[in-house]
Amino acid sequence: MNCKTLFCLCAALLTICSCDSGSEKEPIPTKLPGVEFIQSEEVSDSPLTLAFSWMPVDYADNYKYSLYEFVEDYSSQTGTDGSEKLVTEGITEICGKMFTASDNLQLYSGTKYILKVVAMSATGGPEASDPSEANVVTGSGPFTMTISNLTYRSAEFKVVPSDNSMLYQCATIDLAKYDSYSSDREFIETYDFGYYKHIVDVWSIPMPWYEYMKSQSEKKTKTYSSRSLSPNSEYIFYAYRTDYTGDDKDPISVSGFTKKIFTTPDWAPVSSCTFNVGIKSQTLVEGGSEVNVTVNVKPSDQNERYSVFFIPAGSFDASRPFNTVSNLIRNYELLGGITSWDTSGYSWKGEKDLGSASLAMSDQAHVAQGAEYYVAVFGISDSGCITTEISATRFTANAK
Numbered sequence: 001m002n003c004k005t006l007f008c009l010c011a012a013l014l015t016i017c018s019c020d021s022g023s024e025k026e027p028i029p030t031k032l033p034g035v036e037f038i039q040s041e042e043v044s045d046s047p048l049t050l051a052f053s054w055m056p057v058d059y060a061d062n063y064k065y066s067l068y069e070f071v072e073d074y075s076s077q078t079g080t081d082g083s084e085k086l087v088t089e090g091i092t093e094i095c096g097k098m099f100t101a102s103d104n105l106q107l108y109s110g111t112k113y114i115l116k117v118v119a120m121s122a123t124g125g126p127e128a129s130d131p132s133e134a135n136v137v138t139g140s141g142p143f144t145m146t147i148s149n150l151t152y153r154s155a156e157f158k159v160v161p162s163d164n165s166m167l168y169q170c171a172t173i174d175l176a177k178y179d180s181y182s183s184d185r186e187f188i189e190t191y192d193f194g195y196y197k198h199i200v201d202v203w204s205i206p207m208p209w210y211e212y213m214k215s216q217s218e219k220k221t222k223t224y225s226s227r228s229l230s231p232n233s234e235y236i237f238y239a240y241r242t243d244y245t246g247d248d249k250d251p252i253s254v255s256g257f258t259k260k261i262f263t264t265p266d267w268a269p270v271s272s273c274t275f276n277v278g279i280k281s282q283t284l285v286e287g288g289s290e291v292n293v294t295v296n297v298k299p300s301d302q303n304e305r306y307s308v309f310f311i312p313a314g315s316f317d318a319s320r321p322f323n324t325v326s327n328l329i330r331n332y333e334l335l336g337g338i339t340s341w342d343t344s345g346y347s348w349k350g351e352k353d354l355g356s357a358s359l360a361m362s363d364q365a366h367v368a369q370g371a372e373y374y375v376a377v378f379g380i381s382d383s384g385c386i387t388t389e390i391s392a393t394r395f396t397a398n399a400k
Contacts, residue, residue: 040134053096070112109141142256167217175234313372370399
């Protein structure tokens with residue numbers, strides 16, 4: 001059904017809703033019945049337009065509508081869980097409503113929308129109806145985007161363009177950063193364009209910022225992962241098409257902004273394994289100020305893979321060890337290029353004697369003589385997720 005057809009239908013329904021046909025009505029009910037939808041569809045993809053219409057309800061004077069976006073829970077095992085985010089709401093006297101994407105109304109491809117409608121009467125009339133709802137899933141548009149293997153700190157992202165010849169940009173950022181802009185256009189022109197302008201300026205790249213942006217654009221399918229997410233936090237995964245005009249005043253035309261919003265799960269231990277940790281020996285390292293502290297680690301589960309960090313007491317919050325250990329895991333991944341903790345050389349199984357000197361990845365990580373430290377032991381997955389409660393033992397390093 002096209003927009004013109006919808007307009008005619010709504011006009012007809014308005015006539016029905018507004019006029020008394022003269023036929024005898026049923027006795028006035030104490031509560032209005034729910035509306036019966038006769039249309040719920042995407043009627044245009046440029047701009048994206050949703051259309052809904054419903055049969056009139058006797059004794060209803062107007063209809064309260066609420067449009068929601070269904071936000072998927074990408075950590076769900078079923079793939080059907082999620083939450084509803086209000087997009088817009090209002091009251092109408094006619095039996096239909098159209099929603100067209102604009103700077104003031106953000107609608108997106110590949111997204112499920114839910115319209116809830118309540119029939120209402122004038123003061124003194126029947127009680128308002130229970131909400132009735134209808135769903136529309138918009139087409140995939142220029143991109144098919146998927147999020148998989150979501151954990152409290154990591155996820156895998158995939159963008160498949162409908163046209164392998166198109167250039168596009170894609171990224172994942174904090175949702176709050178995106179929400180700080182009033183429209184998608186403002187976000188792209190200020191945040192994304194601003195990023196490339198800044199890089200060209202700081203690094204003195206010998207080309208206009210938009211040429212550099214073009215050189216960094218994606219083409220064909222793009223797959224990437226992130227391990228820098230935070231627990232129980234909202235993010236946006238987005239992509240948009242870029243066409244380069246060659247006009248210095250207006251060099252880039254963007255279109256097809258597509259997004260997925262997701263929330264990382266909170267952290268919780270997935271294993272009940274515990275660790276018995278003891279300081280076995282301390283040896284002064286010859287020719288320096290370092291102490292090699294050897295600890296004995298006995299896990300309650302011999303199959304649990306674990307890691308060990310030596311952390312200065314001043315940098316460790318014993319009441320919230322998760323934050324400190326999570327940051328160190330990320331630092332080890334960045335400094336050591338770790339992509340697999342199982343094969344990194346920094347994780348073990350079974351009872352082990354482990355020395356601090358062999359575990360330090362940087363000079364700052366060595367144990368200094370006479371200083372206060374914690375030795376933190378925790379289960380770790382191949383992707384760097386903390387799988388157990390963190391065992392933290394405080395000690396003082398030997399002095400000369």
